[in-house]
Amino acid sequence: MTSLKKQHDTGRRIFSAMLVAAGMFAALPAFAQEKLTLRFDFLPYGAHGPFYLAKEKGWFAENGVDVTMDDGSGGAITAQLVDAGKYDLGYLSFASAMIARDKGMRIKGIAGVIRKGDLGVVVSDNSPIAKPKDLEGKTILYSPTSVETLYIDLWFKLNGVTKSNVNLTSMDIGTKVSSYLSGTADGMFVPAPIYTIRKGIPRLSKAILFADFGLPLPGFGIIASESVIKAKPKALAGFVAALQKSWAGIKDKTLMDEAVAALLKNRPNAKLDPVYVREQLEALASYMDTPATVGKPVLWQSPEDWAAGIKVSEDAGTIQKGSKPEDYFTNEFLPK
Incomplete structure (x- = not known):
């Protein structure tokens, strides 16, 4: 009897110790995730889907980052907020980022998402306009504050266009888009992909791109300030690794629907139309490569492409002469 009591007491002590240990482990903090903040270029549209997909899939968490994402109100403002330390990261046109850096903002591209320049003119799909x-x-409509406007004169010059022979009409971006879509002009200067889709656009359109006619500029990607690059290298590497999975699934079209659902x-x-969003993503997927990035990892940036962008920007007078590709980008955060 005494022996049984001892065994019972011993069992109770072991069980109590196990409960205490379990409580101690439960009290331990979860795996620490470094917080990052991201500012988008504009209100939600297809390009934002892969970012939310990385969140929904748990890829950000798996790579040690907790990312807060906010809508934007233009690439120039996003660049300013990242430079000022209000956000760790920004998604915007790299053409805008180049100009911002030339003005003194200490920002760099850390991941190239849409690597082919998307700026140009859109015209009716059945229009004879082809060059x-x-x-x-x-x-042709344009917006004076849009980045593509800064390159119109050089593009015309390179292609033998007499500017005075083109009826260039200035409008703010909202009026420009609605006027073009209603058929009141032959074309408009814009980032082309989202206006060449087949759903939700009342005027089917095609693009005449700067990049296809002598004016290669970098597309869209992620920027960070130099201070964040220095202070949070591990977090940035985790962010890029997670985002690479998402955009790889857009490029090969295996994760299109999931990216749309995540957005x-x-x-x-935002009350977005899923068919419309998917078509936006499909259009953007065709801009994910240039000849210099074919066969390279998704999000990798080409020094050759950046050098070409620098040259045309210098010629257009949007940046000063004398900069080099490494001033504007780094591939250091891509998975090795």
Whole structure:
């Protein structure tokens, strides 16, 4: 009897110790995730889906980062906020980022998402306009504050277009888009992909790109300030590794629907059309490579492409002469 009691007491002590140990482990903090903040370029659209997909899939968490993402109100403002330390990261046009850095903002591209330049003119799908010279005699809308406007004169010059023969009409971006879509002009200067989709656009359009006619500029990607690059290298590497998985699934079209669903789930108030969003993503997927990036990892940036962008920006007068590709980008955060 005494022996049984001893065994019972011993068992109780072991069980109590196990409960205490379990409580201690439960009290331990979860695996620490470094917080990052990201500012987008504009209100939600297809390009934002892969970012929310990385969140929904747990890829950010697996790579040690907790990312807060906010809508934007233009690439120039996003660059300013990242430079000022209000955000760790920004998603915007690299053409805008180049100009911002030339003005003294200490920002760099850390991941190239849309690597082919997307700026140009959109015209009706059935229009005979097929090259820059065809714009002569036509009414083309532009917005004075948009980045593509800074390159119009050089593009015309390179392609033998007499500017005075083109009826260039200045409008703010909202009025420009609605006027073009209603058919009141022959074309408009814009980032092309989202206006060449087949769903939700009342005027089917095609693109005449700067990049296809002598004016290669970098597309869209992620920037960080030099101070964040120095202070949070591990977190940035984790962010890029997670995002690479998402965009790889867009490029090979295996994660299109999941990216759309992730965007709609995280931005319900935007009331986005899933078919429209998917078409935006499909259009963007065709801009994910240049000849210099074919066969390279998703998000890798080409020094050759950046050098070309620097050259045309110098010629256009949007940046000063004398900079080099490594001033504007780094591939150090891509998975090795």
